[in-house]
Amino acid sequence: MAAMPSSEATTGAMVGTWRISTYNAVLVSMYLVPAWIMAGLKIIEAPISGVYDRANIAFGIFATDYLYLGALGTARVAWVLAVARFTVAAFFILFVIQIARPRARLNGDGDEALGIALAVGGIVSFMGMVLAAQVGEQAALRLHATETLLLLAAGILALVEPLFAKARTKAQQAAALPVAASDARAEPAGVPVRA
Numbered sequence: 001m002a003a004m005p006s007s008e009a010t011t012g013a014m015v016g017t018w019r020i021s022t023y024n025a026v027l028v029s030m031y032l033v034p035a036w037i038m039a040g041l042k043i044i045e046a047p048i049s050g051v052y053d054r055a056n057i058a059f060g061i062f063a064t065d066y067l068y069l070g071a072l073g074t075a076r077v078a079w080v081l082a083v084a085r086f087t088v089a090a091f092f093i094l095f096v097i098q099i100a101r102p103r104a105r106l107n108g109d110g111d112e113a114l115g116i117a118l119a120v121g122g123i124v125s126f127m128g129m130v131l132a133a134q135v136g137e138q139a140a141l142r143l144h145a146t147e148t149l150l151l152l153a154a155g156i157l158a159l160v161e162p163l164f165a166k167a168r169t170k171a172q173q174a175a176a177l178p179v180a181a182s183d184a185r186a187e188p189a190g191v192p193v194r195a
Helices: 007-016 020-045 057-066 071-098 102-107 111-135 138-186
Strands: none
Touching: 020 071, 020 111, 020 138, 057 071, 057 111, 057 138, 071 111, 111 138
16 A cells, blocks of 8 residues: 655645745735726626716726716726726636646646736726826826736736746756766666676
8 A cells, every 4th residue: 555645745845846936926816806897896886876976987097087988988097997896806816716726836837827917907007097196086096006016016917037047957957967967977788887
């Protein structure tokens, strides 16, 4: 009967398959998915009042006060914003589902979904930050600036970490080469070893 692996070995193998960028992206998604789904649901419930929620108010005020859109135009802006928020949340959820298996996590299967979520979410948050500064909404400006920095930091970490991993792998391979070369010199090929 085969021995069951210890919990320490299993935990060590599981932790070894996680990268820092994966941890960070999961933490960012734990914040953004519920927050953005709730903001989108408020727009679905009532587009005009939902666009004046704190998470959406910069877009609503800019649409009415600067673009002079009526109720129908403001509702359309609200729906586009809701679709963008749901799209980002869906790609973050897809990323979390794809990294659930260790083999998929090591192969980087969730990287595309994470990249799309970070890019679209970063654009929406940055636009919200700029519009909040334009219309003078300080609370919305702080919210969108925080979200933009979260997404930007996660994107930079996801781009830079694989470069460091490749450099670390090359250094480990270079350190292993002299040992292999000295072993090859110690035992010449074709010479029998007597016991």
